[in-house]
Amino acid sequence: MGALDGKVALITGAARGQGAAEARLFVERGAKVMLTDVLDEEGKAVAAEIGDSAAYMHLDVTSEQGWKEVVAATVAKFGKLNVLINNAGIITAPKEVHETSLEDYRKVIDINQIGVFLGMREVVEPMKKDGNSSIVNIASIDGLIGMYGASAYCASKFAVRGMTKVAALELGKYGIRVNSLHPGGVQTKILGDLGISEDQADGAFKSTPLGRIAKSEEMATLAAYLASDDASYSTGSEFVADGGLTAGFALEG
Amino acid sequence: MNNLHDKVALITGSARGQGAAEARLFASRGAKVVITDVLDEEGKAVAAEIGDAAHYIHLDVTDENSWAAAVKETVERFGKLNVLVNNAGIVQIKPLVESSVADYMKVIEINQLGVFLGMRTVAGPMKEAGGGSIINISSIDGLIGMSGGTAYCASKFAVRGMTKVAAMELGPDNIRVNSIHPGGIHTPMITQTGMDDSAMNDIFGKVPLGRVGQPEEMATLAAYLASDDSSYSTGSEFIADGGLTAGFSLEG
Numbered sequence: 001m002g003a004l005d006g007k008v009a010l011i012t013g014a015a016r017g018q019g020a021a022e023a024r025l026f027v028e029r030g031a032k033v034m035l036t037d038v039l040d041e042e043g044k045a046v047a048a049e050i051g052d053s054a055a056y057m058h059l060d061v062t063s064e065q066g067w068k069e070v071v072a073a074t075v076a077k078f079g080k081l082n083v084l085i086n087n088a089g090i091i092t093a094p095k096e097v098h099e100t101s102l103e104d105y106r107k108v109i110d111i112n113q114i115g116v117f118l119g120m121r122e123v124v125e126p127m128k129k130d131g132n133s134s135i136v137n138i139a140s141i142d143g144l145i146g147m148y149g150a151s152a153y154c155a156s157k158f159a160v161r162g163m164t165k166v167a168a169l170e171l172g173k174y175g176i177r178v179n180s181l182h183p184g185g186v187q188t189k190i191l192g193d194l195g196i197s198e199d200q201a202d203g204a205f206k207s208t209p210l211g212r213i214a215k216s217e218e219m220a221t222l223a224a225y226l227a228s229d230d231a232s233y234s235t236g237s238e239f240v241a242d243g244g245l246t247a248g249f250a251l252e253g
Numbered sequence: 254m255n256n257l258h259d260k261v262a263l264i265t266g267s268a269r270g271q272g273a274a275e276a277r278l279f280a281s282r283g284a285k286v287v288i289t290d291v292l293d294e295e296g297k298a299v300a301a302e303i304g305d306a307a308h309y310i311h312l313d314v315t316d317e318n319s320w321a322a323a324v325k326e327t328v329e330r331f332g333k334l335n336v337l338v339n340n341a342g343i344v345q346i347k348p349l350v351e352s353s354v355a356d357y358m359k360v361i362e363i364n365q366l367g368v369f370l371g372m373r374t375v376a377g378p379m380k381e382a383g384g385g386s387i388i389n390i391s392s393i394d395g396l397i398g399m400s401g402g403t404a405y406c407a408s409k410f411a412v413r414g415m416t417k418v419a420a421m422e423l424g425p426d427n428i429r430v431n432s433i434h435p436g437g438i439h440t441p442m443i444t445q446t447g448m449d450d451s452a453m454n455d456i457f458g459k460v461p462l463g464r465v466g467q468p469e470e471m472a473t474l475a476a477y478l479a480s481d482d483s484s485y486s487t488g489s490e491f492i493a494d495g496g497l498t499a500g501f502s503l504e505g
Contacts (some may be wrong), residue, residue, distance in 0.1 A: 165499040172461025172496050184485070209424025214485040221482035230473035233436070233466040236499025237492035244424050247417040247488025 002030025003228040008078040010034045010070065012061050012119065013088030015043035017188035018138065021216035022085055022223050027053045029224055031083065034074040036061075061088045061115030067122040074126075081126040082133040083227045086116045086160075089138065091190055094149025105152040112156035113163075120167050124176065131175040136226045137164050138219075139180040141242045161238060168236030177235040179226050184242025185213040209244030256480045257284035261331040261382075263323065265289050265314050265371065266341030268296035270440035271390065274468035275338055275475050280306040282476055285331040289323055290341070314341045314367030320374040327378075334378045335385035336479045339368040339412075342390065344442050346401040357404040364408035365415075372419050376428065384427030388478045389416050390471075391432040393494045413490060420488030429487040431478050436494025438466045461496030 009026050013019040015037035023033045027050050036059035037043040047056035055077055059070045074081045089112045092104055116137050127133035142150060143157030164180040171178060185191075185205040187198060196204075205213040222241050225231055240246065262279050266272040268290035276286045280303045288303075289312035290296040300309035308330055312323045327334045342364045347356055368389050379385030394402055395409030413432050420430040437443065437457035439450075448456075457465040474493050477483055492498065 168496045168499045169461050169502055173463060177462070209421045209487055210427075210429070210485065211425060218485040221484075222486070225477045225482060230477060231493070232473070233462065233470040233493040233495050234474070234491075235461055236496040237490075237494070239486075239491065240489035241483070241485040242489070243485050244420045244488040247420045250421055 002028070003230060004224060005030035007031040007083050007227060008034075008074065008080050009083035009085060009227060010036065010074050010081055010123065011085040011087055012036050012059060012115065015039040015046060017190060018183070018186060018216045018219045019085070019087040020046045021220040022087065023047075023054060024050060025217065025220040025224055026083075026227065027051070031227070032078040034070065034078070036070055037088070061086075061119060062110045064118055067118050071122050071126060080130050081123060082130040084119055084123045084127075084135045085138065085223055085227070086119045086136070087138045088115055089156075089190070091150070091153050091194060093194060096149060097151045100151055108152035109156050109159075112153070113159045116160050117163060120163070120178070124171065124174070127171075127176045128174040132229070133176045134227050134231065135167065135171075135176060135178040136223050137178070137180045138223075139164070139182050139238070141182050141184045141240070141246050143180065144182055144238065144240070144246050165236045172235055177226075177231065179231070179234055179236065180238050181219065181222055181226065182238055182240040182242065183214065183219045184208065184240075184245040186216060186219055187213050188216055205243060205245070208242070209247060212243065214241065214243060256482060257282040257476060260284040260336050260479060261287070261327065261334050262336035262338060262479060263287045263289060263327050263334060263375070264338040264340055265312060265367065267338075268292040268299060270442060271435070271438065271468045271471045272338070272340040273299045274472040275340065276300075276307060277303060278469065278472040278476055279336075279479065280304075284336070284479070287323070287327045287331070314339075314371060315362045317370055317374075320370050324374050324378060333382040334375055335382040336388070337371055337375045337379075337385070338388045338390065338475055338479070339371045340390045341367055342408075342442070344402075344405050344446065346446060347403075348401055349403045352403055357407075360404035361408050361411075364405070365411045368412050369415060372415070372430070376423060376426070379423075379428045380426040385429070386479050386483070387419065387423075387428060387430040388475050389430070389432045390475075391416070391434050391490070393434050393436050393492070393498050395432065396434055396490065396492070396498055417488045424487055429478075429483070431483075431486055431488065432490050433471065433474055433478070434490055434492040434494065435471050436460065436466055436492075436497040438468060438471060440468055457495065457497070460494065461499060464495065466493065466495055
């Protein structure tokens with residue numbers, strides 16, 4: 001018996017990185033998964049590799065209509081929807097605040113923040129019907145502390161953290177739990193998008209207590225915990241997996 | 254789902270309540286469990302009920318020698334020690350102005366020094382085991398205040414702080430250290446304060462999830478942190494409070 005038997009999960013940004021790792025692990029633990037992304041070819045390939053328990057649909061998380069269609073299709077295909085992983089997100093090249101264009105800022109907010117808002121809103125009806133549901137919003141350590149050159153990214157991730165708590169207050173009575181997950185440095189394509197090599201990324205996290213960057217699979221296990229009934233009394237909280245990066249600072253090397 | 258195979262866990266205060274629930278769940282998921290408490294009769298009964306995977310040792314968490322002996326016996330019996338759940342604790346509701354130093358120190362000794370001693374004593378064996386996970390049971394009172402809980406809150410905030418320092422210091426030895434923050438849980442610690450079920454429900458029924466938590470729901474979180482599933486988490490707070498600390502509502 002898998003810990004996610006009976007769960008039907010919609011995962012955004014699931015064509016690669018953490019989202020793909022979540023999709024694979026969730027199915028392995030008994031869930032049905034609807035993978036969504038804007039990268040259709042990669043998303044379809046991941047779904048095909050997973051097999052019958054997975055399906056892929058195109059979803060631009062900034063599109064209200066897109067959300068409605070995906071939620072309806074998920075319920076139609078798998079009979080219900082009781083887990084949402086709001087994983088889709090982007091990061092832009094570091095820019096100090098006075099060099100950040102409004103257009104760049106809005107682009108990050110649209111995807112990382114509005115996308116989560118829309119997702120939470122659209123899944124409430126099916127989740128209410130199920131009565132035992134979990135929304136996991138992927139924030140970041142940048143939703144806990146600042147990151148130089150990332151006004152929009154930090155704003156969006158702090159916003160996700162805040163919205164998570166409000167949704168937890170409002171949706172608890174329907175049996176819907178809402179928590180945020182805060183990864184630290186994770187070896188994913190998002191870093192490659194910034195032109196950071198694997199070696200560089202690993203080096204940057206050497207000074208954290210666990211001394212290494214994380215694998216996507218180590219975020220998937222936390223998302224799986226929050227999706228499962230094991231987390232039945234947790235809602236409205238931050239769940240951090242950052243190798244100790246935010247634990248504090250050391251006076252000694 | 255047996256994701257605690259190869260784990261040997263020492264759990265303090267596990268004769269009843271959350272500690273006993275943790276011991277039962279850990280064993281059911283494949284771990285060997287050392288149950289410790291000062292309530293010997295109840296502790297032995299829990300160990301006997303679990304069977305060969307469990308063993309009871311008397312441990313007063315405020316006593317350095319008692320810690321050294323319990324850890325030594327654990328390693329002798331099960332070959333290693335790679336999980337510690339610092340669960341033992343007491344609660345005391347007393348207004349600040351009525352609290353004597355003796356009242357205050359009693360709570361600090363058990364809830365705070367007990368955790369300090371536990372972490373210190375297991376670090377060596379855990380390093381030898383190639384790493385481990387220390388789970389310190391704090392409370393929502395390590396995140397927010399509780400009236401009448403000067404000593405309790407002080408001790409639980411202290412546990413939260415020490416958790417982060419230990420995470421930084423022990424990370425290089427692959428020892429992860431995290432704190433768990435339960436909200437209102439139906440355990441003897443609460444019922445002993447004289448609060449009955451209906452009083453508990455009046456207070457904790459107002460949380461977003463609308464109910465009191467059960468010890469088993471804390472055990473599942475502890476099991477997650479004890480397992481390799483949480484391999485990249487250290488130095489953080491893990492909250493299971495039904496949404497109590499999520500915020501406040503302007504509407505009923």
